[in-house]
Amino acid sequence: METVWEKIKLIFSDKTLRNRVLFVLGSLVLFRLLAAIPIPGVDSAKLQTFIANNQFVGVLNMFSGGGLSTLSIIMLGVGPYITSSIIMQLLTIMSPRLKAMYQEDGEIGRKKFTQFSRMLTIPLALVQGLALLVLLKKQGIMTDSSIFGIATNLSVVVAGSMLIMWIGELISEFGIGNGVSLIIFAGIVARIPKEVSQFFFTFNIANLPTYILFLAVGLLIVAGVVVVTEAERPVPVTYAKQVRGDHVSGGTQTYLPIRINQAGVIPIIFALSILLFPQLIGTALAGVTNGTLLAISRGLLWFVANTWLYSLFYFIFVFLFTYFYTAVTFDPEQVSTNLQKNGAFVPGIRPGPATRDYISKILNRTTTMGAVFLGLIAVLPLVIRSITGISSISIGGTALLIVVSVVLDLIKKTEAQLSMREY
Numbered sequence: 139m140e141t142v143w144e145k146i147k148l149i150f151s152d153k154t155l156r157n158r159v160l161f162v163l164g165s166l167v168l169f170r171l172l173a174a175i176p177i178p179g180v181d182s183a184k185l186q187t188f189i190a191n192n193q194f195v196g197v198l199n200m201f202s203g204g205g206l207s208t209l210s211i212i213m214l215g216v217g218p219y220i221t222s223s224i225i226m227q228l229l230t231i232m233s234p235r236l237k238a239m240y241q242e243d244g245e246i247g248r249k250k251f252t253q254f255s256r257m258l259t260i261p262l263a264l265v266q267g268l269a270l271l272v273l274l275k276k277q278g279i280m281t282d283s284s285i286f287g288i289a290t291n292l293s294v295v296v297a298g299s300m301l302i303m304w305i306g307e308l309i310s311e312f313g314i315g316n317g318v319s320l321i322i323f324a325g326i327v328a329r330i331p332k333e334v335s336q337f338f339f340t341f342n343i344a345n346l347p348t349y350i351l352f353l354a355v356g357l358l359i360v361a362g363v364v365v366v367t368e369a370e371r372p373v374p375v376t377y378a379k380q381v382r383g384d385h386v387s388g389g390t391q392t393y394l395p396i397r398i399n400q401a402g403v404i405p406i407i408f409a410l411s412i413l414l415f416p417q418l419i420g421t422a423l424a425g426v427t428n429g430t431l432l433a434i435s436r437g438l439l440w441f442v443a444n445t446w447l448y449s450l451f452y453f454i455f456v457f458l459f460t461y462f463y464t465a466v467t468f469d470p471e472q473v474s475t476n477l478q479k480n481g482a483f484v485p486g487i488r489p490g491p492a493t494r495d496y497i498s499k500i501l502n503r504t505t506t507m508g509a510v511f512l513g514l515i516a517v518l519p520l521v522i523r524s525i526t527g528i529s530s531i532s533i534g535g536t537a538l539l540i541v542v543s544v545v546l547d548l549i550k551k552t553e554a555q556l557s558m559r560e561y
Contacts, residue, residue, distance in 0.1 A: 148556055155555055162313035165305050166324045172298065173210045173325070177291045179282030180209045188277055209279075211298040213270070215325070216318045218263035219303040220411050222255045227466050256303070263299040267292050269418055314555060315548045319403065323544040326537045355522060356538055359515055363542045366511050369398040371504050373497065378481045394473070396500055399508035401463040403543035406516055408463070409455035417442045445524040452520065453513040460509035470497040515539055 149155045186207075206213045230237040239247040271291055275283050280291075302321065309317030372393035420438030423431045442448060474494040483489050487496045516539065 149552065158312065158314050158555070162309055162315070162320065165309050165313065165317075166320065169212070169302065169305060169321055169324060170328060172212045172302070173328075174208060175211050176208050177211055177213070177294055179280055179287055179291070181279050181281055182208075184277065184279045185209060185274075188274075188279060209274070211294050212302045214263055214267055214295050214299040216299075216302060216306055216321055217411065217414075218266055218299050219255070219259045219306070219318065220407055221262050221266075222258035224408050224411060225258060226251065226255045227463070230466060231462075252307075259300065259303060260296065263296045264292065266418075267295045267299070271295075273418070314551050315544070319540070319544045319547070322407075323541055326541055351522070355518065359518070359538050360542050362511065362515060363539060364546065366399050366508060367397075367402070367543060367546050370395040371398070371500055372396075373500060374485055375477065375482050376485055378483070394477075394497075396468075396497070396504055397508075398504050399460075399512065400468055400501075400505065401460045401508070401512075402547065403540050404463050405456045405459035405509070405512055406539055408459040409452060409516070412455055413448070413452060445520055449517040449520045449524075453517045456513040456516045457509040460512055461505055464501070464505045464508075468501065470494045470501060473497055 149159060206215070226236070236251070239251050268288075271280065271288055274280050275288070280287070282288075282291075303318075306317030306321050309315070309320055311317075313320075372395055374391065374393050377390050377392075416438040420435045420442065423435035423438075426432055426435070471494050474490065474497060477483065477493060478489045484493055484496060487493050
């Protein structure tokens with residue numbers, strides 16, 4: 139505990155670090171204030187009943203940082219921005235120009251790539267906001283169902299989504315950690331007091347074995363996420379000796395860390411964003427009179443209600459997105475080229491293509507392990523929900539996974555800032 143307190147003292151004794159931490163805290167306070175400002179014409183009683191009985195809206199509420207529970211001006215949260223980021227990164231596979239912009243053009247290329255993601259967020263926010271408002275109108279939650287009222291609310295929630303995206307990017311730039319992840323984290327943590335109070339009010343000694351099971355699963359998820367996030371496969375690297383006159387440089391040995399889970403919590407967020415669409419579309423089409431559209435609606439809602447089929451697709455999406463995001467963020471070709479340019483090599487492996495193939499082989503093995511683990515952790519709460527019949531556990535499991543990953547990432551980045559201060 140002394141070490142923790144010493145680090146906290148170091149953070150607040152350094153002006154730069156203190157300003158970064160205070161900026162994050164101030165931004166999150168502003169975010170929570172915005173989440174408490176509702177859009178006009180909302181029936182609060184019907185809204186709370188609807189959210190309590192709808193798992194899909196509960197997950198959306200998590201992505202909005204709790205803004206959907208009050209139908210606030212930021213009810214869409216960072217969902218449209220996450221979706222646009224997914225689309226842009228998928229396009230890097232099909233477009234060599236976008237891939238070069240993201241991976242090879244340095245900071246300027248990444249800024250352009252991010253700008254395209256922001257521009258794509260606007261139409262996605264319009265589509266998602268309109269679909270959600272129409273859904274709420276059909277449930278009788280919106281008291282003002284006129285076209286002018288819907289258009290006004292749509293403008294407000296799209297502007298709110300862009301505002302919260304901007305706040306997230308400011309946190310990433312001027313604070314510590316990933317701004318989008320911290321906003322989701324803050325929304326999840328803000329629900330803890332309410333969830334704890336509800337637990338004590340509804341506590342039933344007859345359900346004690348179920349509570350113990352949930353606690354055990356929660357501890358298992360926390361321990362597993364910590365172990366897999368911290369685990370890495372070191373690849374030994376040696377720098378060749380260079381003699382310049384009387385000066386000898388190089389000859390040192392180090393290692394290239396390849397993490398078991400390079401992608402972090404991003405695959406879970408990506409998979410959930412994709413799986414939100416079937417129920418959103420199915421629910422929106424539920425009231426139509428067209429036979430074809432009604433059949434599509436029933437099929438989509440059946441898919442969502444089938445826990446085992448839904449869990450299978452959830453696992454597959456998490457697995458594939460883990461591979462995809464790792465391929466986007468870690469390029470063995472680029473790593474092997476950089477090692478060769480700096481006079482470094484892997485002992486026993488020829489520089490160039492042989493090093494690239496060796497690193498790719500290790501990366502594939504570690505990514506497979508990380509992808510399987512993430513997929514199992516993601517679907518485990520759904521399986522337990524299917525067995526016990528308690529619907530809230532699926533949301534709690536995903537939230538727990540995100541919270542643990544974000545906290546670990548925040549700790550690492552804070553320690554990195556402390557290390558930079560020492561040097």
